[in-house]
Amino acid sequence: MIWAVIPAAGRGTRFGGPLPKQYMEIAGRPLLGHALDALFADPRVDGAMVALAADDDRWPGWTSLHGRPVLSCVGGGERADSVLAALQALPADVGDDALILVHDAARPNLHALDLQRLIDAASADADGAILAAPVRDTLKRADAGADAGADVRILATQPRDHLWRALTPQAFRRGDLTAALLRARADDVAVTDEAMAMERTGARPRLVEGREDNLKVTTPADLALAEFLLSRRGQARGKR
Numbered sequence: 641m642i643w644a645v646i647p648a649a650g651r652g653t654r655f656g657g658p659l660p661k662q663y664m665e666i667a668g669r670p671l672l673g674h675a676l677d678a679l680f681a682d683p684r685v686d687g688a689m690v691a692l693a694a695d696d697d698r699w700p701g702w703t704s705l706h707g708r709p710v711l712s713c714v715g716g717g718e719r720a721d722s723v724l725a726a727l728q729a730l731p732a733d734v735g736d737d738a739l740i741l742v743h744d745a746a747r748p749n750l751h752a753l754d755l756q757r758l759i760d761a762a763s764a765d766a767d768g769a770i771l772a773a774p775v776r777d778t779l780k781r782a783d784a785g786a787d788a789g790a791d792v793r794i795l796a797t798q799p800r801d802h803l804w805r806a807l808t809p810q811a812f813r814r815g816d817l818t819a820a821l822l823r824a825r826a827d828d829v830a831v832t833d834e835a836m837a838m839e840r841t842g843a844r845p846r847l848v849e850g851r852e853d854n855l856k857v858t859t860p861a862d863l864a865l866a867e868f869l870l871s872r873r874g875q876a877r878g879k880r
């Protein structure tokens with residue numbers, strides 16, 4: 641059994657738009673809808689649980705998409721809290737051995753082949769797997785944060801050997817991931833992705849190389865790029 645968990649309870653503060661970015665639309669459909677469509681592109685995905693903000697008044701109330709169930713629950717203050725809430729809200733027949741695909745609602749451009757390769761890898765590996773992209777740029781450590789304005793300067797060049805950027809979906813067994821997130825919470829450790837929680841338990845998840853255009857919409861510029869990328873896919877579909 642394979643279920644998707646979609647953390648969609650964020651505020652989108654870095655985006656700064658008129659509404660939470662997961663509800664910004666591309667081609668007349670919210671980013672959250674595109675993320676769900678991408679997950680259901682694989683017929684092995686049996687259903688989806690979406691974690692929403694407690695005051696979310698934009699959720700369309702979907703109960704099924706592409707012939708599969710869509711459920712929702714209330715998320716939490718941090719992304720990890722939302723993922724844990726969704727795991728705990730899954731139906732009773734989704735057992736501890738079910739494979740869970742955690743995918744950001746803010747990533748609308750997941751390709752079916754990447755999803756297929758991730759599911760294949762995670763299904764065969766007890767430590768799970770994540771989509772990720774090898775770092776191909778030279779990396780610089782700065783003397784201040786990106787929001788420090790014009791005067792941000794290079795402190796040092798960082799070695800980039802064996803560095804990858806984590807994407808989503810990230811795929812783990814329900815029982816293992818739930819225990820790992822509970823342990824991180826008990827240890828008061830803030831985890832920024834599911835793999836970090838799993839690594840803390842000794843797991844060594846597989847890195848499955850994913851497309852660079854599986855971008856997370858974080859700023860308005862990202863939305864424009866995502867819109868372009870999705871439009872190109874639409875054009876390609878139209879040519880089949």
Ligand SMILES: Nc1ccn([C@@H]2O[C@H](COP(=O)(O)OP(=O)(O)OP(=O)(O)O)[C@@H](O)[C@H]2O)c(=O)n1
Pocket residue numbers: 646647648649650651652653654655661662691715716717718719720722723744745746747856857858
């Ligand atoms: N408490 C939270 C925070 C984030 N998310 C979700 O986690 C994904 C990735 O998080 P991010 O891109 O950081 O979204 P936001 O937290 O909304 O953005 P920001 O940090 O700019 O506020 C998003 O789909 C977001 O909705 C969530 O479900 N619950």
Ligand SMILES: C[C@](O)(CO)[C@H](O)COP(=O)(O)O
Pocket residue numbers: 719744805806807808832833834856
């Ligand atoms: C999960 C993630 O998308 C992997 O890169 C990333 O950690 C989310 O970070 P955010 O700050 O919650 O957007």
